[in-house]
Amino acid sequence: MSGFTFTIDGIDVTAEEGQTIMEAADAAGIYIPRLCDHEGLRHQGSCRVCTVKAGGRSVAACTQPAAPGLTVENETDHITKLRRDLVEMLFHEGNHLCPICEASGNCELQAMAYRLDMTAPTRFPYLEPTRPLDASHPDIALDTNRCITCGRCIRASQDVDGKGVFGYVGRGIHRRLAVNGADLADTDAARDDFAMSAEVCPVGCIIRKGEGFSRPIGERDYDHGVIGQEIEGKRRD
């Protein structure tokens, strides 16, 4: 077999040839926070929330191959602080209004902020972009004010649904999610596309109409417990 070991925060982790640091960590029950990475989709390495220190260099765990004897730092104060900055940037970049959002309580961005203790005042400005709501489609609404450009919907639509409903347009701070037509109704998007499923969009951008607030406070994904505990639960200490 082509297995080897490396360490994450001093804990031995076994890996196979070709696995990324994150894949090996997930299998070992060690949670590395991430937003743009999702099981079953190709790795993008754009959110940078999965930044770890590997062999002294800061890299994205979702794209960096594991290597024999590699020393990885994950849950350190320094790295947690970097991740909190990045999550904060995402909040300030868009218009994230948790009190009125259908995804609140099931939102990975929000849950990540809870995990990373994003509560203190910050000097980051709010960019307050003006992004219109696309409710043209009979079954799906798109509120890109909440989009964090994770690209999971793009990859899901291209690679799993074989459709290509979504794509990135623009450059820099103007980079945003766009659809393959004049609006969503002008595409071949369908309610039962994998790209439109609850597990793909981590936030409240892709909204399945008629479903909002159907789960009460107390019964939502992150009402009890912290994001990542499904992975951490796998570890036997």
Added chain:
Amino acid sequence: MADPSTDAIPNVAGPDPAQDAAIREICARHGDDPHRMMDILHDVQARFRWISPASMESVAAATGLTRVAVEGVASFYAFFALSPKGRVTIRVCDDIIDRFAGMPAVRAAFEAALGIGLGSTTECGAVSLEETPCIGLCDQAPAAMVGDVVLTRLTPERAKEVARALLAGARPEELVCDGFDGLAPHAKATRQVANNIRLAGNVLLAPVPDEAGLRRTMAIDPAAILDTVEASGLRGCGGAGFSTGRKWRFAAATQAPRRVVICNADEGEPGTFKDRVLLTERPHLLIEGMTVAARAVGASEGILYLRGEYAYLRPLIDEVLEDRRARGLLGRSILGAEGFDFDIRLQMGAGAYICGEEGALISSCEGLPGEPKTRPPFPVTQGYLGLPTVVNNVETFCHVARILDRGADWFRAMGTGGSHGTKLFSVSGDCARPGIYELPYGHSVAELLEMSGGEDAAAVLVGGPSGTMIGRDAFDRHLTFDDLATGGAVIVFDGSRNILEIVEYYMSFFVHESCGYCTPCRVGNVFLQKAVAKFRQGLANQADIDYLRDLSATIIETSRCGLGTTSPNPILSTLENFPLVYSAMIKPNPDRLRATFDIQSAIDGARKIAHRRSYIHDRDFSE
């Protein structure tokens, strides 16, 4: 014969069969190949003056992509327009060097003469006016692109003349000089842009023999070529300084059906214009160097990625490539060597600084938005279309050709330990003799300032905004990889210049040029720019200095490519070397009220709507 660029009425409505057919023909000319998206969109832009949604549908249908994928490319590059443009687009350079050289008055003159503001198009559809970052003409600023030509040393009077002529129907070529169209490509280039070679060094700018390096190459094995390049100590000349020989070895060692050699002629780092001069005066040497590389690593395919801002050099490069093909120096069986096939295609860029990063450059060559690639794998093992790819700078390839001619030891003996050979420095800004200086590595900044007439310098930016800003106390530092590294840019600022204004400009440059893929660079740089603006407005406090450092550190540590890892440098190097310009702007706020909140401007809109003053905040409420 009808001029295709003038006979089409820009199509603002939906699908149109004639337009669709024309676009299908354009796509067919490029083999309906989605990897040729840059060329397809350039041609669509040239024909219709914009890339409309209907055009995107046509291109998508022809190339088998989705419309949103086509839109992704069209919306990434500054020179592709998503709204109709005029027959001619004037792009004035907004770099800080041009600003200091008088561009604001030139721009105002254009606006007045054309009757439009920046970002607009004249009513008659003749002219669009835009601004663009550094176009590589810093030594003859203020400068602008006008259609496919460039005009330098602009004055408000000249701007007025140019505007009038264009409105009257003149072609940009007619603005350069009389008889321009009849000139040979090299003459056309030098009529537009002076070379300003101030000091020709021993390696590149002194007279060079034709094909001496290539002939020597053909007489030895590829392994010996690699040994020679490595032994010479040559390091990449684009700024990163990676050992050229080592890079080539990785590519040569990777098993693959084909390998690729790419020349990075994207020269986008503000203040850098030395490749411009090499492309003008040593294009054969460049192609020779690429051919040597192809021989060394076993490549059959080459690409010369030329930045869109150097479109004025395209005819010259096309002519050189054609000439070399005709003489058996490119194509099949080069110099008669059976099996040594190598040809080069010219890939035009379209206005994106990030495409100077090798991964983004490769993406662009593949017809994608200029986003850097995930690494590993590195381009030398899996690059262009997954093939082992060597990407090197223009100057690097030129040095290679000379090294193969004169030998590794000859090159290595020049310069200093760790920084061998000569380097072309492009000096501009507040100096008497801006231009190109070819020097061995190891000279001090002070020596270069003396040569270029920059003795009054108060600050020097070595390496462009990605580099380091130093003050007088550091002018004795050396131009080497270990001390002050640069891809060539050396920008001189005298004591009258506002350091914070310079820093603010460069932060807006990085914001403009970030590809947007990763969070820290896309968002963090905007925050840094706003933070610097706060200092310029005198609204900052001591904690804001800590904030600049802290945010810079986050961006550097978590960014995905070289843009994000160096974009905070203007701030960090000036905090280090010019701390007083920051501390002079800070005010303590013991009352803990935010200086950035201005109640008067916050209620001004309401005052106007309500037609009354504020009971709380305006003293004379009774008025």
Added chain:
Amino acid sequence: MTEPRKARVATASLAGCFGCHMAILDMDERLVALMEKVEIDRSPLTDIKTFTRRCDIGIIEGGCCNEENVHVLQEFRKNCDVLVALGQCAIMGGLPVMRNAIMHSEQPLLECLEEAYITGRYTRNPLQHIPNDPALPLLLDKVYPLNDVVEIDVNIPGCAPSGDVIHDTLVKLLEGRFEGFEPRDIRFD
């Protein structure tokens, strides 16, 4: 020997719905024990309308949407040692801040007022008049979180935060041992 003085707390609701004040009261009977240690000065709860003395802690819900909010906030900053932003409106603008993002015109404030009073789908306003009494505070160009107007010391997130979190945070602040929140206590809704 004299008793240590009671801590003085002031509260205000600016551009808030008073839900966070209701959440303060959600600490139920623990309020009785708290009153052994705390005096409430200026507050809607006591109906004391101006500061009678300098306060140790000022708790504010709601962000700043008009000039009166700014005035009150600045008074709180001047008269309190520690300022607490209570709830999402105070921390990031909450619901009122929606007007910052959804107005797309050249004159967002006018668009907002016209939609609210004249063109809104469910508005009945026969006089077609935007209220403009001199006693009405002027609206700000946009809604500002508290931290954009004055320096804020502590944020208690939630919409509204639970009575438990408010009580525990207040007690820790009074005892000088507030060090932040457990993930389970952090809510943005």
